[in-house]
Structures are given as structure tokens and as C-alpha cells.
Amino acid sequence: MPLIEIKGASKGFGPPGNRTEVLKNINLSVEEGEFVVIVGYSGSGKSTLINLISGLVKPDTGEALIEGKKITEPGPDRGLVFQNYSLLPWLNVEENIALAVDEVFKDWTPEQRKAHVAKYIAMVKLTPAAHKLPKELSGGMRQRVSVARTLAMQPKVLLMDEPLSALDALTRAQLQDEIADIWLNNKTTVIWITNDPDEAILVADKVIPLLPTSPATLGEPMIVNIERPRDRKAINHDDRFKKLRTQLITTLLDAKGRTKVKASVKIALPDILPEDLSYVNSLQFMNRTGPKRRSDKNREDVEVAA
């Protein structure tokens, strides 16, 4: 039985008459221990899709299941990592993580919980910063806290909603590698949402494009058969990577192209040329009234005897 399953789910927002359908006929099944990445354009419904699994959004039709049970509300068996970290600003790193651990593992002794928190802080390499407040941390470090907090709950599935989109390219690359490493050691099931095709292929076992049809549908899954750990430099020379990358990007671009509304508008470029503003005070405007025109270039001065 798959760990997570979505069967024929659709979702729209807005009152009748002014309704926007966002997702249509979504079918997804994720096995335990799988690393699945869903790639799609901004605004195409990726977050709605992950919220169906987290239980923050209920589907209009169809259903979302975890271990065969219907998902009705959020729960600690599904850990969420958001793009904006969502840390409590008045708690330090340790306290932020302890908050989740104390809630989920109520029957543990305080020592057990403390050791558990320390273990996950070490996992994301933040031990020296354990007593810092979120505002004292960089964006990359904050996102690590968020990842540690979520993993510390030992969820059955880790849901990541564009976890790295707010970070700069270098930090993003570093965290991609770190999260892939952590996954390799833990084998928690991961569903990761992104708009970066390279990121998707680099970290995933299975990449699923979310096609920007309106409403959006899921495309054919692509299996990434590249050994781990993956080296981000070497992978650029890997033929399987090149092939998947071409396939993924063209699938997404093709789908976008099909949704484009073809309307023809009549527009004309006016036949005027820019003036040379560095010579405004010279005599260049003396002999003409209108602007310079492209068609002027084809005219000739012919001297005619009077």
C-alpha cells in the first residue's frame, strides 16, 4: 500500500459564478521512503496540491489518503517545511525545535527530549548557533532550523513547499546537498515542491511535472536513475541527467505554450527615430519640424536647376 495516495482530487476557489478551478483530477501515489519532487510554474497550484496532503485544504472531489486513511486535518505524521521558515521570533533555535518535540513526544522524559533536540540540531550543523534567535541567523540557517524542527517530529512524510526559493543560489545548492544527505541517512518519505527543474532532478527519485493547464494536472512521472550521493558538478556531464533535463523542461514549456491564448491584435511600430539628446543645443532641429524617420534614410537630395 502506498504511504500517500491522492485519488481523482479536484480543487477550486471562489464563490459559484466567480470560481477558479486550480487542480483537476490529480492522481498521485508515493511509496514509503520515496523522494518525489513536483515541478511547476509559480501560481499553477503546487502549494494547493501539497496542502491537500498536509490537510490544510480539503479536496472538492476525490480524496487524499495516508496509509489508506482519509486525510481530514493536519497532523504530526506529516511535517511541513515552508518557504518562509515560520519560526517563532522570540524563541531561540533550541526552543523552536523543542516546541515541536515537546508536543509530539509528550510521554518522553525531559532528558530524552533534550537529547532528541540536540541530535537534530547537530544533524543540520547548527550546534554552535543553538542559542541564537531567528533574527540572528541567515536565511539558509533559518531554513535549516525549520528542516530540523520538522524532522525532529519524526513524521511519516516530509512535505516541503518551495523550501529553498527564498535563498540565494549558493546557499540553495548547499542546502540541496545537505537535505539530500539527510534523506540518504533517514529515508523519510519526502514530497518536495519546486519551480527549478535542475533542483528537481538533482535531489529526486521521481520527478512529476505539474502542467500549467487551467486547471492544472499532473504529467507523467520521470524516474531519476542516478546513483547517490550525486555530485552537482559531475552530474552536468551525465547523459541521463541531460536527457531528463531536456525532457522535463520541454514538457513544462510545451504545456505552457498550449495554454497560451492566441489573440491577434493589430499594432504598428510608429516610424519615428530617437533624437540625439547630447546635441540638443545645436542646430540639428533647425531645418525640420517633425521627428527623424526611418523612411528618411531612403530619400535622396536631388539638386534641380531652377
Added chain:
Amino acid sequence: MSAHLPMLELDRLWKTYDTPKGPATIVKNFNLKLKEGEFATLIGHSGCGKSTVLMMVAGLSDLSQGNMILAGREASGPGPDRGIVFQSPCLLPWMTAFENVMLGVNQVYFTASKAERRQMAEYYLTIVGLGDAMHKHPGELSQGMRQRVGIARAFALQPKMLLLDEPFGMLDSLTRYELQEVLLELWRRNRITTLMVTHDVDEAIFLSDRVVMMTDGPEAEVGDILKIPFERPRNRKQIMEDPRYYELREHLISFLNDKSHIRPSREPAFKPSPDMAAELAAHAFPFPTAAA
């Protein structure tokens, strides 16, 4: 302008800043010639001095040494003959997209009628796909749409040169692909000589005729030059399926990963690639060997 002269000629450009520890050289001996209608890309690591070169061409930063000749004339200071698109579009928030474009249009076409000036702004805004949204304020537009306005604004002035400073750096990869198509569509209609700064290898290959690779800063110089042989108009799908695409990509990636620290001027064993040798020959500039 006669056809055989380059549109832009950068001749031994240096950029040096005075610091308490003595002068710091950011860009060293930078040579480049751009033909009229050429699209060239500067690629390199962050902080290597790509933007410094671009800002010198824009006239926003002084040259410490060297000459810059634009369309046959020594250029100094910024002007509407060079259109710039920055990483963030820098629109005036209290004006609509249309008014933002009209701001520059009113300046450079002041001899034209009001109707023609309006038509100019409408034409370019329509082509970048903002036909229905041109009377919205920047606050109502997405990041990608704002950058479309920025691109339309630059093209509407019909500048001699277009300078693009990581114009798509703030956008996510899929939106970036869309805007690259928009840029090429405009460029297909009006082939303005363009110099673009980027650190995205795919963007450089898809858009440009030539990719100029810069070595790591400080004292950045031209490390290598690569010609992109694809025909125009370009189709991303065809290019990605072309076997040459990944060869070019590997060339650029291996430069950035492994070779960007090599300084040709100090490396006696350095052999310029054929494309770079051609560029150096065009300057009638002997290759700077370590002995020189």
C-alpha cells in the same frame, strides 16, 4: 555608420579603486569588439567584475584607463543611446506601466507627435505581452510582469546599445525561460547590439551570439570566448535537443568550475580558444604573454 566599424569597442579597459591599502584593480585590460546587431554575454562568478564592465559601458562608472568607442564616437556619461535593464526593473511605483515607458519615450521622441509617442509605448508593451495590463501600477504586477515593463522601456527608446545586468536573476527558472523568449521576440524585430551580464549558463547559450567568459576577480580579464552557432530565430526545444548544446554547456560549466582562476595574461602556457584568438586578432593586439 559604416558597416565595417564595430558598434562598441572596448580597448584595454581598466577599473581601479583607491583603497587605504593602495589601488585595487577590479577589471584589468578588458578588450572586446561588438559588431552591429550582435548579442554578447558576459559570464563569470559573482563579484568577478562583470557588472563593473557593464556599468562602465553604461557610463555609470568611470573608466580608470582605456577607451570606449560607441558607434564611432568616444562615449562618456550615461545617455539614452544606451538602454539599461537592471536586475530589478526600477519602475516608479506611482505611475502605470504605460506612464513609466512614456517617461523615456517623451524625452527621446520630443519632436514626434503625442499620438506617435503613445503608439510607440503601446507597441512595445503589447509585444512583451502586457497589452491588457499596461495601465496597471507596478504594485499590481508580478515580478515577471514588472521586468517585462523594464524590457519594453529599454527597447522603446531604440537605443544604439542595450545593456542587460542579470535581467532575469530575481525570477524563478520557469518564469525566466518565458522572459527569455519575450526578449528574443523583441530582439528579432529590432536587432539592437546587446551586452548582457549573467551567471546562468543556459541563458547565455540560448540568447547570445558570443559568450565572453571572465576570470575570477579581482583583476578580472577575458578568460575565454565562445561562439554560439545556433541559427536564429531560436527555438528552445530544438536547441536543447541539439547535440552541440550540451557540448557548449560543458565548455562553459567547466570554465566556471575549473578554469576561471587561470589568468591568460600571467599564464605562459595559456592557449586561447579559436574564438578568443579571433577576437584578439580583431584588436590587432598581440596576445599578452607572461613576458610582456
